[in-house]
Amino acid sequence: MGTLPDLRCGKPHPLRTVHCTAVSSSTDLARHSAVFQPGDPPRSGQIAFLDPEGDGQVTVAEELDGRIVTRSAPATLVPVAQAVAALARARMDAHAHPAARFWGAAALVALQLVTRGRILPGVTAGEHDSWRAGPLDADDLRRVRELAAAMPAAARAIPSP
DSSP states (O other), X not given: OOBOOOOSSOOOOBTTOOOTTXXXXXXXGGGSOEEEEOOSSGXXXXXXXXXXXXXEEEEEEEEETTEEEEEEEEEEEEEHHHHHHHHHHHTTOTTSOHHXXXXXXXXXXXXXXXXXXXXXXXXXXXXOEEEEEOOOOHHHHHHHHHHHHTOOGGGGOSOXX
């Protein structure tokens, strides 16, 4: 198994293994489109970087000649908890894919809500404990709506079941 290029953390990592200090916008991952794949429980969600050399597969929806089509795409799947740092850095990286920059901005908004105590306990459809955003004030709602309006199509390319 190969190793990732020098990632400035001094630790060797097998190819495509993600480490909180190893994944950054200096890696190739932030250069690729990124889509969120929800999980149940929510903490099992992943970021799928549409990487031609990825060892996973995802179905993506894209516009082709004015219609929406789906296709299978190779991807590197990264648990959200491990992708947050790289996505946060990607939001300020002019070389990062717009979808990776968007998810970096979304992660920052989510972290700001958490640090301000804007989270509520809940239970998922699969009966797992979870947290959700709330209560949101007018400024929070405005920021979330602005973020949603700015979401590039590539960042939401995973079709609904």
